[in-house]
Amino acid sequence: MAATPGGGKTVAKGQDLRGFLRIGVAVTALGAGAASAEPSSPPSDIVVLGAPLARPESDRAYDSVVIDRARLTGDASGRIEDVLGDVAGLQQFRRSDSRSANPSAQGLTLRALGGNASSRTLVLLDGVPITDPFFGYVPFNALSAERLSEIRVTRGGGSGAFGAGALSGTVELISAGRDALPPLAANASYGSFGSVQVAATAAPDVGAGYIAVSGRYDRSDGFYTTPESQRVAATARARYRDWSTSIRAVAPIDELTELQASASVLRDDRTLRFKGADSSTDGQDASVRLIHRGSWAVDAIAYLQTRNFTNKVISATTFRMTLNQRDTPATGLGGKIELRPPVGDAHLLRIGGDVRRASGELFEDGYNATTGALTLRRNAGGNQTTAGLFVEDEWKLGDLVVTGGGRVDRWSIADGFLRERNPAGVLTTNAAYADRDGTRATGRAGARWQVAGPLAIRAAAYTGFRLPTPNELYRPFVVVPITTQANADLKLERLRGAEAGIDLTPLPGVSLSATAFTNRLEDAIANVTIATNVRRRQNVDAIVAKGIEASAALRHGPFSLTASYAFNASRVHASGNAAQLDGFIPAQSPRNAANATFAWAPAKGPSLSATVRRIGKQYEDDLQTDILPAVTTVDGVASLPVGHGLTLVARAENVFDVNVITRNAGGSIDYGTPRTLWIGVRLGG
Template sequence: MRYPLTAVLALASSPLLAQEPVEEQDDKVIVVLGEGLSQTPASPAYDTQVIDREQLVSVPSGRIEDVLGTVAGFQQFRRSDSRSSNPSAQGATLRALGGNATSRALVLLDGIPMADPFFGFIPFTAIAPERLGQVRVTRGGGSGPFGAGALAGTIELESAGLEKLGTYGAQLLANDRGGTEASGHFAGELGGGFGVISGRWDRGPGFFTTPEADRVPASAKAEYDSWSVQARGVAPLTDTVELQARGLVYDDRRTLRFDGADSSSTGQDASLRLVGRGEWEFDVLGYVQARNFTNIVISSTRFVPVLDQRNTPSTGLGGKFELRPPVGSRHTLRIGADYRRSEGELFETAISAFTGNVRERRNAGGTNTDLGLFIEDDFELGALVLTAGARLDRFTIRDGFYTARDASGAILVEDRFADRSGWEESFRGGALYDLGGGLRLRAAAYTGLRLPTLNELYRPFVVFPVTTNANAALENERLEGFEAGIDFTSGEEIELSLTAFDNRVIGAVANVTLDPVTRQRRNIDKVRSRGIEASAGLELGQVRFDGALAYTDAEAREAGAAFDGNRPAQTPRWAGAATASWSPREKWLLAATLRHVGAQFEDDLETDVLPAATTIGAYAQLPLTADIALVLRGENLTDEEIFTRNQRGSIDLGTPRTFWAGLRIGL
């Protein structure tokens, strides 16, 4: 165990000043309600990219994961989006540090971690882009609030307030396969604050993910049906203190590959947040999450159910306290603590493919907790800003168990795993230097931490013909990394950024091949990822261009292992996106997006290839009246064949060419 108290005390002795998140307009100070505390002066020292509301609402697919796909280095475990993938595969990561389905990036919605408490996946269908006002992506390990989940970086989703949403809005679209997308919201002033209620419903018959030559009578389209409702309220309690409350309910049901291969993901989230913007700034929040997941696995040879993952209830509970005391005009101090508790278990039934009888009934689960103490210091020295942060985490992995019984209830396996706990420290620091003329240099170094999820520890899974076993002995992942970059801005017309980085995940959890049909989650020596990220934003009158490109040289290292030196599974070398948009007049928008993902491997032994894929999408908003517009969208307009899975020749395909048309109300 390591206790870096001297480092924490050294940082604590550095004075800092809290900034006030206000806007100056005609000499009047206007406080922006519904947001968290302002970003600190040194935030740009870390590689960041911001997605504004126009980009959020004009993505060709209408999906938040495709919005994030425009960020250099962002990736999911698989290329398929949340209409045609298994929910448990929706991990989010950055900088090619993927390789399994668990998120290595911390995804926050209004400051609340969104990862599923059991699996670690992100419920993308519950996050509607039209509800958001901004997305901020910071790459590299984090040591601030909830930093134990920010191994690869942080994705901060910020709900839109009344000023961005307007009092009402709705959208209804249909596609050429019979799918529909409907969303709407009502918002209004409540005293000195506001309230918003919004909903979204997506449904469709989907498309065949199985190539035509491989289809059988039992093959099914990737049918989907998902809805979510969110209520949010913001109320000022004093001139400087406001209360924010949010509730989210969602339900997501999908079919993948075969008739009866159905999955579901449901959730109910609630949170309260108190934000103070006075001389002593503070941010206090608490949340509770109730989630569940079900999944039926169909035999790919006999086409009957062989596994019913009938129930996976889990609960997430946590909160944070952050304080920014006024300690000097040249400093910003952040001190605080956060806590997250993840508890869950699975109930599943294994079924004989030949008789239809129950073979085994399995039950497994446990509880993970993390208590973190953090401190961060920004020091302004004219054109130079220095920043340093430290975090100390007390983690526990406990109450782990796995039980298997036969059809009569007799115990076949009964494992109780030893409780574990410990302390882990992480640090980050950086420098930002303003050269003048819009040019800035930056450099940063950091470490990070991620606990293995309950899913990785205790739940095996099957994606035919491969079985991946859990591993209750998994250790924490640790990140070590550094980066350097240069930024150039010229008003709102030009934004350019270039970053070189070197990141290493020590003890990375990977799906290691044991034989042709068996894998196991194991800690390997490390995954090293080195590369370059570039982004550009150019605005020339009515025309705007946004682009991002990432090149990553990543390798998995394990002395003596067959995969030593190989590229990690699901990791491309090249990934990029570019969007050109034209607004010929007010409320008009025409945009086209080019996306490219390089070749990657399905497995750690580099035997099954997912070829490179390049797609083109389009979006058009054409006003019909002052409040109503015609919306046209196109996905994968060239009908590129996108491999999303290739396991020994068993292939899944991504979204084919799709056309959408509909109306948007409330511009």
């Protein structure tokens, strides 16, 4: 039986599935893990139960990185967003992770294209988009490393068969199957600041298929994000409590067809900076997927998401509540179908369509910062839809693989509104925004040539677009002391880009990769300063990003070293009332980012790993007045098997306790995670 990248059971064609169940489950050694630049695919005569369709070989024409399960479950923080930091140049809007960031700031981007907290990267879990339908952020606390087999990050735009929205790249999360999970696995850790992490997964066989049931709970009294010199009586620790649970069932219909169904529930509560500055997120997701691996391969998905977000804003001077975002219900639903008709061994043709609808609204109350009296009630929202058709072809010409394809998307932004009432309930603002729609054609093309055994060269070009989220269009927000206004007239963001790279494997166990790129994001949405402590979401002419990305991996026996580096030279091109930004570096966009992980992980016995991350200087704001200094952190993990499937695990985050400045608003500072020590135990995989 073979372990596969997508997880699940593997069966040679023609083998009876029920007979397979008696073979057993392969045991996957938990080593150090690494990010690999080379995608892998199962042999063509293997059926993979619980996995997606086989990955096209032409994916290697694009700059992609794979993070394996061992690395996902071996990070010092135990957080998915921190593991993604292994891909240099991939970042959240702010440097803080999901324990001490406002959830609505957890957007992902690549290649220093800036942003305003909405994801410019398309994030998929088993083919389903998982960004929040209203805000566009990634619900990281709902993602547990124990439930995944791998993450694939593809830098660069052009969504192809994935769906609309991949401006800076695509992040694909693949659920683990029984080959990656033992029938029962669990882990529990206790850490600094009264922190607790507990996770468990049960994956029993059911008939000819299996079910994986997982749960996770995290809580902490939290650390102070505020420097000691700026603390007041109302200053609070960044406490958090979150939990999530999921169930995934895989059932074969026949030898070549299977049904995959998933459902999950999440709850996330946080306090940031001041007492009473509480936020919460509730979410429920469900999806069903049909996979057929016959001569006409089929991948069909349908999904539903529901979210609700609340947030209380506290004045930095009077420490009274100034805004209560008490309710933000949102819904995302959609589906996709992909067909792969038989067109000969030299071609892999993918055709299909997808649709996604996102809708939501906010209900919030404003209060006088001095008296605490109610001043207004606000209700705003709207919906948007994208529906697209796509075609992509892969053509193998000996050592040369060529790929290309295109999409045509019909989009609409509709039913936008803003209503405000005074404390007496009298309507003072009643705006209904005009519906908008249009059609957008995008495409991507690439080639990879295996010049010689150890050397391959590749090149790609692509276009893409992204709709502004309902949050950007309709919801103003406050990060004390800055107020950012919404803008219902925002245009679509449109990207053009190209890249070229080399992949080199000079010796067994050694791989090197380098990519040069240029991207132009037109009508980029930015938070533009329009007055003291007031910003507004606006389209600037463009953000142009150029740079180099490099990665390396070395493996020798139990030793491994993986590293990546990204150099980004990005600039804002702006005119009109944003002309003051022309030539500036986009906010929250470091010029340099690098990381390296060294690990010693023999097949049996103890293991050690250390990760060093470096993030270069970046600017908090659009006017380049507030600096976030460069910072280097070191994390470490050690494990010791003690028998009977039990392993002791010690983890250390930010070993040297450096101050990671995550926010700087005119000298008002927030810090990221300080030194945090963990001790725990792991049972099973």
